[in-house]
Amino acid sequence: MTYQTLTIQHAPRVATIVLNRPDVRNAFNETMIAEITHAFAELGSSTEVRAIVLAANGAAFCAGGDLNWMKAMADYTPEQNRADAALLATMLRTIYQCPKPVIAKVQGDCYAGGLGLVAACDIVAAVDTAQFCLSEVKIGLIPATISPYVIKAIGESAARRYFITAERFSAATGQKLGLVHEVAAAEQLDESVAVLLKALLAASPNAVTEAKRLVRAVAGQPLTAVLIADTVEEIAKIRASAEGREGVRAFLEKRKPSWLQ
Helix, strand or coil, rough: CCCCEEEEEEEECCCEECCCCCHEEEEEEEHHHHHHHHHHHHHHCCCCEEEEEEEEEECCCCCCCCHHHHHHHHHHHHHHHHHHHHHHHHHHHHHCCCCCCCEEEEEECCCHHHHHHCCCEEEEEEEECCEEEECCCHHCCCCCCCCCHHHHHHHHHHHHHHHHCCCCEEEEHHHHHHHCCCEECCHHHHHHHHHHHHHHHHCCCHHHHHHHHHHHHHHHCCCCHHHHHHHHHHHHHHHHHHHHHHHHHHHHHCCCCHHHC
């Protein structure tokens, strides 16, 4: 597929999806939403890709919704608004449920829906000068579609504050809240992402996918007999899997597992 709003960069076992509308601070419109959804679905199913990086060109990571796109929405019918919001929700869910680990490389400011993009990723590395903002209430809107991912990332208490104040907060504050995992100076951001990728690529591909799914399944669940039984079943299945058996044998035999050879 030829992309209008993205570029895709390939390296051994790693694909980088780059938001490429720097002239509008990488704000998204219906085209970018569709292309991001397609890119994650395609790369998530590729046997050649072990990890995905979401990055951006220009000074900003993502400013949220494109102004022209938002102007068009002002004249939408309720049905059109629902359909449009559903496409955004599908994009976010596709990122969140991607079977491959996803690192957001945030090189600049990240506002509104752009923060939702980041919250849907697994790991976030941000430049120390990046500013974050849930700015929707300033223009009479609410961060509804992104809220499941943002609340999971920063928690209910912080969400109550930043959803209703639209205050900007720094990468360091984002790290304290749990949204950002690594904060680096601009000249060290690439290296921070490289370190994370090295750790991901050293692990069993199947185990990484299953570990992602495990977090989604267990997070927030009450500690019941059913949940415990489910986790027992999960470890039993992974022990019996091809990569599970290979990993244990390699560990006992003091050699590299097959996925590293």
